[in-house]
Structures are given as C-alpha cells and as structure tokens.
Amino acid sequence: MALADFVADLDALADAAQQAFASVADAAALEEARVEYTGAKAGKLKAAQQGLGKVDKADKPAAGKKFNEVKTAVEAALEAAQQRLAGSAKTQAREAFDPTLPGRPFRLGHLHPVTQTIADMKDIMGRLGFTAVEGPEIEDEWHNFEALNIPAIHPARDPLDNFYLATATTLAPGSSNRGPSPAKGPAAAAREEKPLLLRSQTSTVQIRVMESTPPPVRIISLGRVYRPDTADATHYPMFHQIEGLLIDRGVTMADLKSVLRLFCQSYFGKDEVHIRFRPSFFPFTEPSVEVDMNWQGGWMEMGGAGMVDPNVLRAVGYDPEEVTGFAFGLGVERVCMRQHGITDIRALYENDVRFLSQF
Ligand code: FA5
Secondary structure (H helix, E strand, C coil): CCHHHHHHHHHHHHHHHHHHHHHCCCHHHHHHHHHHHHCCCCCHHHHHHHHHHHCCHHHHHHHHHHHHHHHHHHHHHHHHHHHHHHHHHHHHHHHHCCCCCCCCCCCCCCCCHHHHHHHHHHHHHHHCCCEEECCCCEEEHHHHCHHHCCCCCCHHHCHHHCEEECCHHHHCCCCCCCCCCCCCCHHHHHHHHCCEEECCCCHHHHHHHHHHCCCCEEEEEEEEEECCCCCCCCCCCEEEEEEEEEEECCCCHHHHHHHHHHHHHHHHCCCCCCEEEEEEEECCEEEEEEEEEEECCEEEEEEEEEEECHHHHHHCCCCCCCCEEEEEEEEHHHHHHHHHCCCCHHHHHCCCHHHHCCC
16 A cells, blocks of 8 residues: 555545544543554554555655554543533533522431530529539538538438449458558548549539628529439430528528519519519428429429528538528429420430421
8 A cells, every 4th residue: 555545645644533522521521532542452543553554665664653643633632522511411411400490408416405505594594693604513421511501420321222333442452441541541532532422413512602601692503413223204314403502691582482483484484473582491491392383274383492501501511500501403304395395304314216206
C-alpha cells in the first residue's frame, strides 16, 4: 500500500472520529462511538494499525509516526467528549435540586423532661429570691443524719434503707472496720473509716449551707438522691428532690405556705392554687407537715416541709432564740409526672426516645 493512501485513510478516520465524539449527546452514544473507533477488538483504529503491515517497508517509519499522531488525536477527542458529558451531568444535577422544596425534617434533641422541670423550678424560685446551691451526692453521716437530728438509733439510718459505700478501709485487703489502724494513728484512721453513703435526701445541703453561711439564708438545692426503694409506678431508687430553706428573724409557717402556694401557682400556671398541710413528722423540722396541692379536682402530694428544728439550728451554730426558718423538700419526678400526665416514673428513665420526644 502506498504511504499517501495510508495517510489519507488515517486522516479520514481522524476526522470522522473527532466529529463523532464531538456530536455525542449522552453516555450511550459516547460508548457506541468509543467502541466503533477505539474498541480493542474491532475498532477502526485497530483496523488501521493492522493496515500498517501492508505499507511498503521503506515507508513504515513515516506510516507508524502518522498512525501514532492519529491515535493520540482520536483518544484526545474521546476524553474531551467524556469530560463534556460529565460536566453537563453535574449541571443537570444542580439544576434538578430545588432548594425551596421541604426536605426531610431535621430531628433536633431537647432537654429531658426532668431537666426541664428542674430548670423551671430554679427559674420560679429564683424570682422569689432563692439562690440555687449544689451539694455532694456522696455524703457523710453527719450531714445526712446527725446534723439533721437523726440519731444513730433512728430507723432511717438502717443500712438496708440506705446506699452505704465501701470505704477505703473496708476495701483494703485484710483490713477491718472495727477500730483505728495502729500504724496510721487514730485521726487518720477515723477519717478513713468515716462511713459514706449516697445522700438519701437533699436536706443535707441545708446543713452544708448553714455551716458556712451566717443567717439570713434563702436557698434552694436541686439534685439526685438515692434510696433502695423497689422501682414501681411512683418510686425509683434514684430520683430528684428540690429542697428549699429560708432562715431569718420572725419566719413563720404562714411564710412557708405562701412560698409553696406561689411556687405551685407559677409552676402549674393556674390562677388559684390551694395548698394543704397535713401533720407529719421529720426529725429535722418541728412542726412537720406533708404538703398537698389541689390538682384537677383532687389533692396531689408534693413532699414534706416544716419549721427547722431548734436542734438543727444549734448543730450548725445558729441561735434558735434569734432566728427561725422553714424548709421543704419536694419530689421533682412526681411534679413532672403530674404536669405531663405521666403515670409511671420508670418511663422517665428507660431512655426510649419515642417516649421522651413527646415533652
Ligand atoms: C424527705 O425526703 C424530706 N427530706 C423532705 C423535707 C425537707 C421535709 C425539708 C421537711 C423539711 P420524703 O422522704 O417524704 O421527705 O420525700 C419527699 C418527696 O420525695 C416525696 O413526697 C416524694 O415526692 C419524693 N420521693 C420519695 N421517695 C421517692 C422515690 N423512691 N421515688 C420518687 N420520688 C420519691
């Protein structure tokens, strides 16, 4: 075959291939053109390469060079077509996206209902002039019992009714809890062996505040407390209490009732709320009462309250002849449950998002 014919055929092939690639409009047409011109088995380039064998021997170097040029040009036209189609696919996708359409709803989390109740309670009591203070959840017997006028023989101190913690000494191998360790000296051993427990009530915070602050005192404390109660619809071994304490000159039960009434009125958003006191007993208040609030035609128990016992005032260095005060302690879960119509306290702690997302 003459070199001129071979070159003419290659030029025609290059023109046809470039035109074909430039005119394809979609991926299927591009694939068809790719197979026709550059297909490994029966493509037109492959056939042209086989034609090289028929060119005169002397013209072979020039023919080979020409073939390589055409092959590069055809492959470049193929790549350009591939990029053009990929670019237009992206543009189409962009155009197909309509930002004004409503998308899938974005799920936002929110505070747990008990945390919401705590925040609301802090808010209301803050407006009544009560400062929120924190206290430790691991307590000693002085703050949980003794300073609250609960002596060692009191049944409330029964180890079966409290979560006592194993102390460093009781955990140490071969150690005994019966007496001070002679090697460490009595003071260090006494400190080591002081029984600790998870606080069973937030009244512990009253003592901590009064020990460190001279009267007047006007605080609330909100937090977790622990009791080995069997879980049922209204009891849980861990729950929250709000404790209130007001100490000043001339504080009376009437002040206690007014504050609780205002608190309930604000919390439940009702115009008229009635508070009922039922006689009760707490070692740290005298007199002591159970507090009920009228709710949807019935009475709802809120917690305990009373006038701080003079023994408690004396235990923290206050003079009961000078100052008096009231204290109250309410169950946070019970209030939260009443507000939302929740009938089982356990539902609050099962972490079922379908339940929690309702509040
Ligand atoms: C007390 O804990 C006293 N410290 C309250 C107090 C404070 C009285 C200051 C006087 C002065 P009581 O054990 O009754 O009291 O608990 C108070 C409230 O906590 C109860 O009315 C109830 O609402 C809630 N409560 C008690 N046990 C549980 C429990 N296991 N699960 C959920 N809530 C509970």
